[in-house]
Amino acid sequence: MASDQHKIRERVKLLLEKPGNGNCADCGAADPEWASYTLGVFMCLSCSGLHKNIAQISKVKSVLLDPWSSSEAEFMESVGNNAAKAKYEKIVPAFYYTPTHKDCTLLREQWIRAKYERKEFQCVKRQEPYSAGYREGFLWKRGRDNGQFLSRKFILSEREGVLKYFNKHDAREPKAILKINTVNATFQPTKIGVNNGLQITYLKDNSTRNIFIYQEDGKEMVDWFNAIRAARYHYLEVAFPGASKSELLQKLTRNYIKEGYMEKTGPKHTEGFKKRWFTMDDRRLMYFKDPLDAYARGEVFIGSRENSYTVLLGLPPNIQGYHWQFGITIVTPDRKFLCACETEEDQKDWIAAFQTVINRPMQPQEYAVEAYFKHKP
Numbered sequence: 001m002a003s004d005q006h007k008i009r010e011r012v013k014l015l016l017e018k019p020g021n022g023n024c025a026d027c028g029a030a031d032p033e034w035a036s037y038t039l040g041v042f043m044c045l046s047c048s049g050l051h052k053n054i055a056q057i058s059k060v061k062s063v064l065l066d067p068w069s070s071s072e073a074e075f076m077e078s079v080g081n082n083a084a085k086a087k088y089e090k091i092v093p094a095f096y097y098t099p100t101h102k103d104c105t106l107l108r109e110q111w112i113r114a115k116y117e118r119k120e121f122q123c124v125k126r127q128e129p130y131s132a133g134y135r136e137g138f139l140w141k142r143g144r145d146n147g148q149f150l151s152r153k154f155i156l157s158e159r160e161g162v163l164k165y166f167n168k169h170d171a172r173e174p175k176a177i178l179k180i181n182t183v184n185a186t187f188q189p190t191k192i193g194v195n196n197g198l199q200i201t202y203l204k205d206n207s208t209r210n211i212f213i214y215q216e217d218g219k220e221m222v223d224w225f226n227a228i229r230a231a232r233y234h235y236l237e238v239a240f241p242g243a244s245k246s247e248l249l250q251k252l253t254r255n256y257i258k259e260g261y262m263e264k265t266g267p268k269h270t271e272g273f274k275k276r277w278f279t280m281d282d283r284r285l286m287y288f289k290d291p292l293d294a295y296a297r298g299e300v301f302i303g304s305r306e307n308s309y310t311v312l313l314g315l316p317p318n319i320q321g322y323h324w325q326f327g328i329t330i331v332t333p334d335r336k337f338l339c340a341c342e343t344e345e346d347q348k349d350w351i352a353a354f355q356t357v358i359n360r361p362m363q364p365q366e367y368a369v370e371a372y373f374k375h376k377p
Contacts, residue, residue: 040079095232142211162180185201264287303362
């Protein structure tokens, strides 16, 4: 009996070598060791935990440790990740965000539920919540001054090219209008302190403004996120008619290159260093007194090496007033920005983040942004 069980398990194990089965069916992580024996897919440990939330549809086992029946092994042989993908991801909209193993739990869980539980990608009508071009509803928004979350009405309109919110439920005029062409959205549950927390940024007078929102219903929150991506996709199709689909998809939403605390000094380099929260958002380096501030205390444009931007390890000699020992000097054509990190690892990570941006040639439209920063009062 034990040898039979060993043979069956080896049969299932061999299936991991078939095309498509070597990566998690849901997040793409390499070398999956779990499987859903009711769906016929192989997955990573993390996604197997999320499948347990839809136990009425998906029943999971360890490929290496759990006992397998011959009928279960046959079913796994008859399906596999590629066949399941063809079925459950038949019509995923181009703009829809498909998460990776690096993404937050909310995005991965709702992707799994959308595929297997709600079958959203087998029927276009089920995609209306994020593909209709218009969405309205109530979200909890963090107050700019008191930090309290209050219910606010939000409206997303592709036709108007805006996302707007209202301070009162019966208000006729919106409190703020966010133009879709500058909007970004990124899930930040840890930073915001709520599971479904979404950070939305937009430009107001070419300065970055943050708002922080959430909804208890995970599906609602991910639908809002994908509705924003859809609106941006359709805007970009018109704004950049010659761009390829892959070029457009890269511009829909973006995660920050790096965030965290550093110390900084002022332009004279004689002031004491102050601890600030830094966010590297594409070519904008912003610093805040608090991570959840609505506005940055300052923004720095980080251009490319060809345009005389560099980053150096350490601080210039004779600099005083810093507490953290691991310095970074950011050199721009106009001045040097001096920062200090708490650990050597932080210093290495920040330098790598700056190098990523500096080593990338500037796009024509980025020169206009650089010019604005140079003439900013």
